[in-house]
Amino acid sequence: MPPEERRAAIISATRPLLIQQGAQFTTRDVARAAGIAEGTIFRVFQSKEDLLHAVVDDSLDPSELCRRLTAVPAGDLAVTMRALLTILRTAFNTTSSMFAALKSMPDDSSRVTPGAHADHATSHAEHRERSERLIAALCQTLQPHQDALRLELPQAASLIRSVAFATAHPFFSDGLVDDADLITDVLLHGMSKANPC
Secondary structure: OOHHHHHHHHHHHHHHHHHHHHHHOOHHHHHHHHOOOHHHHHHHOOOHHHHHHHHHHHHHOOHHHHHHHHOOOOOOHHHHHHHHHHHHHHHHHHHHHHHHHHHHOOOHHHOOOOOOOOOHHHHHHHHHHHHHHHHHHHHHHHHHHHHHOOOOHHHHHHHHHHHHHHHHOOOOOOOOOOOHHHHHHHHHHOOOOOOOO
16 A cells, blocks of 8 residues: 555544544554554654644644545535535534544544644634635535526535534534534525515
8 A cells, every 4th residue: 555545544443433532542552544564653643742733733724624625526506515515514514523532532652733833823824725625615616506596606615614613513412403404595595585686
């Protein structure tokens, strides 16, 4: 297996362990989940802490999420919007769960604080760049529906992303608006029972 694929496979195997156990998982757990020898991990990562940072960085990298968003097949606007919301909500929920696990179950030997290795200005710039990439991916998928939308594509994309985040993030969501069909319907038609003008 090429080195980059092996690195990605180890990160992928680690993420669910991190969500379930916080930083208390062992490299033996990772090896078992990845189907590799434990020593292989240390040929790719210098330490468990290095692996943890790689998982956090990978989770914050929007490349795979953007790929999934732009792969949504063309179709009815409601179907497209529901697919986008589902992909975003799942991604936001997974990332939130990972950070919650890191925060609630710390392991003193492997402390990882998101953004701790970057200064504030760098962190803000990285966040803005990630956000712009997500908006661009959403705009690309929504582009065939531009004439059906009242908003400009970047506005529609921003609203979809914001609603997905607010209804998936455990800090903001109360679970009352949790159904992708309902969220799609409200985004497309509003909350009013009145017929649109």
